[in-house]
Amino acid sequence: MSSPDPAFYHPAPRTQRFCSQCGHTLSREIPPDDNRIRDLCTHCGAVHYQNPRNVVGVVPILDDRVLLCRRAIEPRHGKWTLPAGFMELGETTEQGAERENQEESGARIRIRSLFTVIDVPSVNQVHFYYLADVLGPQLAPGPETLEAGFFPLDAIPWKELSFRTVHTTLEHYLNDRRDGTFPTHRYAIDFRFPD
Ligand SMILES: [Zn+2]
Structure with missing residues (x-):
């Protein structure tokens, strides 16, 4: 060998x-x-x-706003994140993303397409984010979330985001929205944000 x-x-x-x-x-x-x-x-x-672990989440969009959750747990307590978390046994990445959204925001969503696949070898993780339509404004954040809210796309709290993968996924979303096309982005990052 x-x-x-x-x-x-x-x-x-x-x-x-x-x-x-x-x-x-x-x-x-x-x-x-x-x-x-x-x-x-x-x-x-x-x-x-x-072996590496999968993190699955969503980019939940309601009109011109994105749904973010403020973390009630470490790491990055108090920072804003897209709904996401570790995949569980017996579910698909899409089911995991939907479940994490349900647990953290309580918003009703419809998953659209796979949007980002991000290798993070420095922490032995792969992150998957799906685009999702939010079907109504009602939220019911769970115990891992201090609060959840809809942010206009020009008022995303960039300095208060939890993780680099959340940051880059949102950057891709804004760029693609300008272009009107939403391909799947696959890339690697090697450090956490904003360490
Ligand atoms: Zn033994």
Whole structure:
């Protein structure tokens, strides 16, 4: 097996000390026939892989306004975000985006098209944002949201946004709205905003 390119090798953080199969203490080493350091159980041979996580969300539009939520949780407590969160088991990215919107804003929406796919290798995540029509002004924010509200597109609180992926997704939306066409944008960013 060839060694991974150091430029792309992002070692997994240690998240567990004991084997979930047999309870033995795990060691950090490269398993046979592998090329990366893993959490390996030298007692039963189980390899505890870690893989990137998907974040799914929506760009909810009502006429000339975008729906944003102010975060009631860390990280970025108090900052504004598009409704989004970690994908759950057993759902599609689209279903996850719809669920996160329901949990965080309570707005009724109709999902349109996949809009951004953003690799964030520095935190081992991939973010997916779908365009969505908001079907009415009623909101019912859940416990992860301090408040939710509709912002005119020329009054987006750019300095108070939570994450770089939210920032760039909104930038793409404004650009595409000028052009009148909404292709899917796929790209990578390598750091959080505004660290
Ligand atoms: Zn084990």
